[in-house]
Amino acid sequence: MANLTGLAAKPKVAIHKFSSCDGCQLAFLNLGTKLLELMEWVDVANFVEAGIADPHAKVDIAFVEGSISTEAELAHIQQIREDSRFLIAMGACATAGGIQALRNVGKLQAWTESVYAKPEYISSLETATPLSKHVRVDLELWGCPINSYQVLATVRSFLYGVMPAQEHDKLCLECKRKNTVCVMVAKGLPCMGPVTHTGCGSICPGVGRDCYACYGPAENCNTPAFTQRLQQLGLDNQQIARRFLFINNATPTFAEAGKHAQENR
Amino acid sequence: MMTQVTQASRQIHINVPLLTRVEGEGALDLTIMDNQISELKFRIFEPPRFFEKFVEGRDYQEVPDLVARICGLCPVAYQMSSVHAIESIFALEITPWIRTMRRLFYCGEWIESHCAHIHLLAAPDFLGYTNAPAMAKDYPVLVQRGVYLQQLGNKIIKLLGGRSVHPVGVRVGGFHRSPSVKEARELLAELEVALPLAEKLVTWATTLKVPEISQKFISVSTQHPSEYPMNEGRIVSNDGLDIAIADYEQHFREFQIPHSTALCSLMDEKPYLVGPLARVNLNWHLLPDVVRNTVNSTGIGISFPSQNMFDSIVVRAVEVYYAFYEAIRILKEYQATAAPFVPVEIKAGVGYGCTEAPRGLLWQRWEIDDTGHVVSAKIVPPTSQNQARIEQDLRETLEAMGLDKETDALRLRAETVIRNYDPCISCATHFLKFNVTRL
Incomplete structure (x- = not known):
């Protein structure tokens, strides 16, 4: 675990973006009036979208959104690691490669050729991968997207000199706490809650639909038993595979469960 | 930023390696030689994410959750264009309740996206700051009002979508859930308090000192016979275009640079x-009338149509005000429904969706097979459509300003021009072309 001793009272923070939709940076930009408050707690050295650009600033904490999918990004994340005392990966792209990791099992060259008239102009790595594949990551904030609560809780904890407490429970526990009716039991929907990491506020069951695992796998998932449950609900193997191979397709737990379902024909 | 001026040959290079206050990653290269622009490139180097390839073979029900991930700032737009396209393939008739709620949903996204742009991205250019946090120290009321209005946009999206970024409430055929009357009333009360602030936002925007530059350019948007366009309509332009959305590809062409x-x-x-x-x-x-009168009564002589791109910040404020007005109108009449979606019967075919994302026309084409799986998709986001226009504007604006001006002034003007378009660069690179043409 990272050692937080000696962190400045007003730590220097950088926010960086790699291959992604920008949605996790919005956890900052959507803070409303709290955004102005946050700017008082920390000294923001780099946040390009907000107009503060110093990509090579030496900082205490770097928040990084996005996956690594080009040579330039690879070099840049290594630089950021050197420049930052703590590196925090935020969101499914940074923690698991994100939805674009689906290309890792595709044929990038063929895709580029079918998509761009002049593929030689396009520079891209074969894979889109999480930060932890390339550099040491001190903390991962899971979710697609992460929410403002996760950001604020993290910054607050750092200011108190402790690493933020993180739950790795299943989403089901969140539904139980909120008294949300189980959509799998009541409606027979293929809800991913039993294998999905908590943290979103169980919003999908909250609107009466099945969770699609945008917060990634929970700890100690029993994916074989869950796969059987999905079969009992009438899903075929390809449908089951797609349930796992979605937003967090490249996490080892889901990648394996998805592959298993695909081969289960 | 790097600049290099060689007086002897009067050569100036302006290179902004990383444009700030835009969404995603872009850069600008400009070379001036003997008082002429010899090279001008608005570069988009955001890595491609190959979205149209992931969707192939996916079930139609997965599409709204998938396309949302193209853009964190305008997920509603991607969801709306895709569900309309797929519903047209299934010949699905949505109910008036669903149609109205989609309009409300879109109001939320316009408010959220436009307020973020006006206050956090664009305003520092006009008030002389490099960034919004610095500007907030001198203009606390302005920035607080801005982020407050932005939050209310997010709340509208949340009412129907559960969260504002990558909302989860949309499905092909409607919404997963009908909000309760109590939730709708609570939100209505908040919006009514904010409406005068949205009106003030318009008045404030008209007081900004902007360059008076008129350019010849073609405006393109959707148009509906009786309402300001959001989800439906024909595609029209001010030089006579008037087509069904299905005919888009006969007039619009994409190419790679x-x-x-x-x-x-x-x-x-x-x-x-x-x-x-x-x-x-x-x-x-x-x-x-109430929205138009707010602009007309400022007495500053601004009128529409306008060929001055610097009026963009004013029209964003106008649309924010309108979206508040419209959301209030809808919520005042709100009734919950037991049928927030209509059941789907799968049919094979090709369908089109074209809605007004905050940044403009978002056109999509979807092909679905008879088992409900995606055969192919084509997505044309607004920023890639504006790219050619941005380069044309940069050239004209800088030439009109005078290329002999200070390098820093030229750079700032160029960046301001780009921000007028609120380019969403993350979106722009998610476009993938399907028909291979070798030039």
Whole structure:
């Protein structure tokens, strides 16, 4: 675990973006009036979208959104690691490669050729991968997207000199706490809650639909038993595979469960 | 930023390696030689994410959750264009409740996206700051009002979508859930308090000192006979285009340029503008009197249609005000429903969806097979459509300003021009072309 001793009272923070939709940076930009408050707690050295650009600033904490999918990004994340005392990966792209990791099992060259008239102009790595594949990551904030609560809780904890407490429970526990009716039991929907990491506020069951695992796998998932449950609900193997191979397709737990379902024909 | 001035040959290079206050990653290269622009490149180097390939073979029900991930700032737009396209394939008739709620949902996204742009991205240019946090120290009331209004946009999205970024409430055929009357009333009360602030936002925007530069450009937007466009309509322009959305590809063409991972787009071989200014230019008459009067009563002589791109910040404020007005109108009449979606019967075919994302026309084409799986998709986001127009504007604006001006002034003007379009670069590179043409 990272050692937080000696962190400045007003730590220097950088926010960086790699291959992604920008949605996790919005956890900052959507803070409303709290955004102005946050700017008082920390000294923001780099946040390009907000107009503060110093990509090579030496900082205490770097928040990084996005996956690594080009040579330039690879070099840049290594630089950021050197420049930052703590590196925090935020969101499914940074923690698991994100939805674009689906290309890792595709044929990038063929895709580029079918998509761009002049593929030689396009520079891209074969894979889109999480930060932890390339550099040491001190903390991962899971979710697609992460929410403002996760950001604020993290910054607050750092200011108190402790690493933020993180739950790795299943989403089901969140539904139980909120008294949300189980959509799998009541409606027979293929809800991913039993294998999905908590943290979103169980919003999908909250609107009466099945969770699609945008917060990634929970700890100690029993994916074989869950796969059987999905079969009992009438899903075929390809449908089951797609349930796992979605937003967090490249996490080892889901990648394996998805592959298993695909081969289960 | 790097600049290099060689007096002897009067050569100036302006290179902004990382444009700030835009969404995603872009850069600008400009070379001036003997008082002429010899090279101008608005570069988009955001890595491609190959979205149209992931969707192939996916079930139609997965599409709204998938396309949301193209853009964190305008997921509603991607969801709306895709569900309309797929519903047209299934010949699905949605109910008036669903239609109205989609309009409310879109109001939320316009408010959220436009307020973020006006206050956090664009305003520092006009008030002389490099960034919004610095500006907030001198203009606390302005910035607080801005982020407060932005939050209310997010709340509207949350009412129907559960969260504002990548909302989860949309499905092909409608919404997963009908909000309760109590939730709707609570939100209505908040919006009513905010409406006068949205009106003040318009008045404030008209007081900004902007350059008076009139340019010839073509405005393109959707148009509906009786309402300001959001989810439906024909595609029209101010030079006579008036087509069904299915005929888009007969007039609009995408092509690749070496300095950008986004494809460029031309209409009948000409650059064109999409976005709030194009919408206001073509649909000013469809805005309610109360909104138009707010602009007209400022007495500063601003009028629409406008060929001054610097009026973009004003029209974003106008659309924010309108979206508040419209959301309030909808919520006042709100009734919950037991049928927030209509059941789907799968059919094979091709369908089109075209809605007004905050940044402009978002056109999509979807092909679905008889088992409900995606055969192919084509997505044309607004920023790639504006790319050719942005380069044309940069050239004209800088030449009109005078290329002999200080390098820093030229750079700031160039950046301001780019921000007028609120380019969403993350979106732009998600476009993937399907028909291979070897040039």
